[in-house]
Amino acid sequence: MSTSCRYCQAGLDHCHGTIIRHVEGPAQGRMECTERDCVSPELLAHTFAVDCDALGCGCAERDPECEARQSPHRIGA
Template sequence: MDDDCRACRAGLDHCHGTLIHHVLHAGECTEDGCAGEVLAHAFAVDCEAVGCRCADTGSAVAGAA
């Protein structure tokens, strides 16, 4: 952890990585060994921002109904 981080100094469980929210899968983090959505993340993005296509699959299924 980083000594300059407020959450580190306070001893709070958190992650310095970015949480990626997926439509069809569990969230994943950019930090190795992170527990994913279990820990607090200062940064989070939708999976489309990193080129994931799982949202397209979900909309294609919804459109077929």
């Protein structure tokens, strides 16, 4: 039995990170991945996804100009 990822072995487009979906505020509809090198922040390339409020994100209360410059979770955009 192999411990490597079957999607990696098959050469399929995927990501090992988790998608964080912003559901409120200035970032509503924006998705970001926990993997810094992720080039595909679409839902289909990821196995796991969570809404940002489940993580205690306060993005709905943040300044819109600040939100556009930086991830509220300090991870890849």
